[in-house]
Amino acid sequence: MRTHLISPKRLSLGIIQEIINEPTQLVLSEEARKQIVRCREYLDRKIAFDSEPIYGVTTGFGALHNKIIPVKDLHTLQLNLVRSHACGTGEPVPKEIVKIMLLLKIQSLSYGHSGVQLLTVMRLIDLFNYDILPVIYQQGSLGASGDLAPLAHLSLPLIGEGEVWMNDTKVPAGDLLKKFGLDPVELQAKEGLALLNGTQFMSAYGVWNLIKGFHLCSWANLIGALSLDAFDGLIEPFNPMIQEIRPHPGQIDTAREIKNYLNDSELIHRKKTQVQDPYSFRCIPQVHGATKDALDFTASVFSREINAVTDNPTIFPEQDMVISAGNFHGQPLAIAFDLMGIALAELGNISERRTYQLLSGARNLPPFLVAEPGLNSGMMIPQYTAASLVSQNKQLATPASVDSIESSNGQEDHVSMGANAATKTYRIITNLETILGIELMNAAQAIEFRRPAHSSAKIERLLEKYRKKVPFIRQDQILYPHISNSADFIRNINPEDF
Numbered sequence: 001m002r003t004h005l006i007s008p009k010r011l012s013l014g015i016i017q018e019i020i021n022e023p024t025q026l027v028l029s030e031e032a033r034k035q036i037v038r039c040r041e042y043l044d045r046k047i048a049f050d051s052e053p054i055y056g057v058t059t060g061f062g063a064l065h066n067k068i069i070p071v072k073d074l075h076t077l078q079l080n081l082v083r084s085h086a087c088g089t090g091e092p093v094p095k096e097i098v099k100i101m102l103l104l105k106i107q108s109l110s111y112g113h114s115g116v117q118l119l120t121v122m123r124l125i126d127l128f129n130y131d132i133l134p135v136i137y138q139q140g141s142l143g144a145s146g147d148l149a150p151l152a153h154l155s156l157p158l159i160g161e162g163e164v165w166m167n168d169t170k171v172p173a174g175d176l177l178k179k180f181g182l183d184p185v186e187l188q189a190k191e192g193l194a195l196l197n198g199t200q201f202m203s204a205y206g207v208w209n210l211i212k213g214f215h216l217c218s219w220a221n222l223i224g225a226l227s228l229d230a231f232d233g234l235i236e237p238f239n240p241m242i243q244e245i246r247p248h249p250g251q252i253d254t255a256r257e258i259k260n261y262l263n264d265s266e267l268i269h270r271k272k273t274q275v276q277d278p279y280s281f282r283c284i285p286q287v288h289g290a291t292k293d294a295l296d297f298t299a300s301v302f303s304r305e306i307n308a309v310t311d312n313p314t315i316f317p318e319q320d321m322v323i324s325a326g327n328f329h330g331q332p333l334a335i336a337f338d339l340m341g342i343a344l345a346e347l348g349n350i351s352e353r354r355t356y357q358l359l360s361g362a363r364n365l366p367p368f369l370v371a372e373p374g375l376n377s378g379m380m381i382p383q384y385t386a387a388s389l390v391s392q393n394k395q396l397a398t399p400a401s402v403d404s405i406e407s408s409n410g411q412e413d414h415v416s417m418g419a420n421a422a423t424k425t426y427r428i429i430t431n432l433e434t435i436l437g438i439e440l441m442n443a444a445q446a447i448e449f450r451r452p453a454h455s456s457a458k459i460e461r462l463l464e465k466y467r468k469k470v471p472f473i474r475q476d477q478i479l480y481p482h483i484s485n486s487a488d489f490i491r492n493i494n495p496e497d498f
Contacts (some may be wrong), residue, residue, distance in 0.1 A: 005029050006110050006125070010307045011103075013299060016207050019103060020096055026106065026125045035112025036121055040188075042317035043115040047071065047189055055313050055324040056193040057115075078192030082159060085152035085196055088137030093150065093201075095133050095165055100204035101154055102128045104306055105195070113309045113316065114194040123158055123185050130180050135163040135170050136201075142407060143330030143418030146310065147201030150419070155195040160184030190313075197311035202333045205422035206302040209337075212429045213295050213344055215494075216436060217288065220347045221254055222462065222495045223440050224284045225261035227354045228268070229455045230446035232363045233277045235259065235268050243285060250296070251289030258284060265456040267447075274363075280353035287350045294343035301336040330418030334401035337421035341428050345393040348428075348435040352386040355439045358446045359383055369445045369473075376476045379442050382483060386438040389431040396424045396431075437486030441470060448472050461498045 004019055007029035018024070046054070053059050053068055060067035061081060069077050093101075106124050109116050127134070134157050140149030156162025157173035160183075164173045177184065228235075238255040262268045276282065313324040359379055361367035370378025400421035406413045444466055447455060454460060469489050470482045 001025055003027050006032055006106055008032070008035075008111065010303075011107055012303065013207060013210055016100060016103065016306070017211055020099060025129050026103070028110065028121065028125060032110040032112070032121075033118060036110065036116065036118050039112040039115050039315050039317050040117055042320075043190060043315055043322075044188075046322065047074070054190075054322050056197075057190045057313070057322075061193070074189040075187060078187040078189065079159065081192035081196060082152050082155050082187070083161070085148045086156055086162065088140040088149045088153050090137050090139035093136040093138055094208075097204045097208050098133045098136055098154070098165075099128065099131075100207050101136070101150075101200045102133075104200040104203050104207075105151070105154065105198065107306065108198055108200065108309055108311070109194065111309050113314050114311050115190040115315045116194045117185070117188055117191065120158065120185050120187070120191055120195075123182065126180070126182055127157060130182075132157060132173075132176055132180070133165045134173070135165060138423050141201055141419035142405065142412075142415035143199075143202055143334055143420070143422075144328070144407070144412055144415035146197035146199060146312075146328035147330075147419055148196050150201035151196045151198060154200070155192070158185045158195070159187065193313075194311045197328045199305060199308075199310045199328060199330050199333060199418070202330050202337075202418045202422050203302060203305050205426060206298070206333060206337065207306065209340060209422070209425050209429055210295065210299050210302060213298075213340060216344065216347065216429065216432055216490070217292050217295060218257075218495045219436055219490050220288055220291075220351060221257045221284075222261060222458075222498070223351070223436055223443060224281075224288065224354065225258045226447065226455070226459050226462065227358060227439060227443040228258070228277075228281050228284070229262060229265055229459060230443045230450065231277070231281060231354075231358060231365075232267065232272065232450070233281045234272055234274070235262060237277070237282045238285060248286075248289055248293060250292030251285045253292060254289040255285040261458050262456050265459065266454045267450055268455075270453070278353070278357055280350050280357060284350070287346060291343040291347050294339050298336045298340045298343075301332055305333060330416035331401065334416040334418030334421045337418060337425050338397075338399040338401050341421070341425040342397045342399075344425070344428050344432055345390075345397040348386075348390050348393050348432045351432075351435050351439045352383070352390045355383050355386055355442045358442050365446055365449055369442060369449070370476075371474065378473065378476070379445060379479075382438045382441065382479055385483065386435050389435050393428050393431050393435075396428050400424065433491050434483065434487045437488075437490050438483060440466065440490065441482060441486045444470070445473060458498045465493070465498075 136153040141147040160174040163170045243252040310327045367373040368378035368380045370376040400417040403417045469485045
């Protein structure tokens with residue numbers, strides 16, 4: 001079992017991917033321990049000796065910020081906060097994203113600006129290490145005062161309440177804590193607020209969506225290369241000289257990848273009768289490349305966020321200051337999610353157009369890629385499915401970040417809707433896996449009609465492995481299992497393996 005040290009050292013997407021892909025135990029560094037303890041001790045002194053009210057520590061929350069809370073009730077204040085804010089609804093958050101939420105909340109609290117007890121951070125680490133994953137729901141966050149409802153559900157097990165996952169079954173959190181010998185945490189002043197304020201719901205979705213997005217971006221290039229060869233397309237639009245005079249990094253990288261995939265293809269280098277291909281083939285560098293550039297920008301936003309302190313108020317012991325501000329506001333993430341969703345939806349949009357072209361009966365391919373069209377419908381209807389998913393993705397790509405609804409009696413009068421942007425981008429990605437799977441199924445079908453000519457060694461290795469999951473379709477048969485298997489093939493295999 002590998003270990004990961006929680007410290008001021010920056011997290012990266014790559015590090016997080018390793019943590020969630022391999023069994024990993026979190027260990028809190030000595031430096032982080034000292035920072036957490038120093039901040040908590042400072043806050044305790046502040047409460048004991050300073051009569052000035054501190055938002056969320058000695059006052060109520062939101063529109064109740066002017067209500068002063070007696071010292072004897074500060075524990076109850078934080079307990080009530082966690083309970084009252086656990087108002088999530090909808091589908092459960094996928095467990096792999098819950099695990100990232102735990103990691104990111106631990107990281108944020110470890111910087112020593114949140115005022116939590118060391119015990120609270122250690123208990124979060126226990127949840128992660130024992131794989132005690134809270135049941136969290138997708139709906140409920142406005143992405144403004146942090147992800148309040150989702151993070152309340154994340155925090156309930158700390159106090160022995162709420163539900164957690166045992167395999168695929170929801171069980172009371174208190175029962176599982178007892179099984180592992182873990183006592184509930186008695187929350188101190190500020191702790192409920194530190195746990196609930198923050199962007200870890202949005203950030204965890206952002207990390208997961210980016211990992212998946214870059215994976216699908218690579219697959220789109222590989223499948224696009226296969227489709228280009230199956231369509232008997234031209235390689236000239238991928239010439240590096242074309243990219244150099246319009247030097248967008250994603251465009252340059254995409255063209256280079258396509259050329260590398262097809263470098264030794266017999267099909268791509270044979271004499272062509274056409275002088276141009278449709279845009280969905282000819283403009284792969286420009287379209288796929290723009291998506292890659294958008295993902296790179298989005299990754300830069302989330303790389304900053306996952307290494308940030310995003311609760312409120314923020315504590316600066318060395319400066320003797322507790323500042324109430326707005327680091328929990330999700331606007332940077334909401335805008336980045338919207339860009340990511342639009343960019344990934346476009347990968348599906350152009351993919352479906354290539355599928356359509358392959359079915360059209362052009363370039364000496366049979367209509368609908370079946371030997372006896374008419375008697376057989378062949379690949380006609382999978383394109384309908386892809387078109388349906390593409391259309392839904394266009395609707396899901398409508399920006400969430402331009403929306404806002406006033407809350408908390410006007411105190412929270414502008415919200416980011418970044419949580420909605422997060423979950424709809426996740427849905428776009430799920431749809432995109434199937435859209436690309438349908439293109440792969442059609443391109444693999446089409447290239448068989450080019451035999452005995454061959455594609456490149458990489459493409460032929462791809463086809464050999466793919467055919468173990470999805471057969472060549474000679475006569476009409478039930479196709480939905482092949483669509484599902486094609487999406488699973490893309491989901492679970494690294495395109496670099498070929």
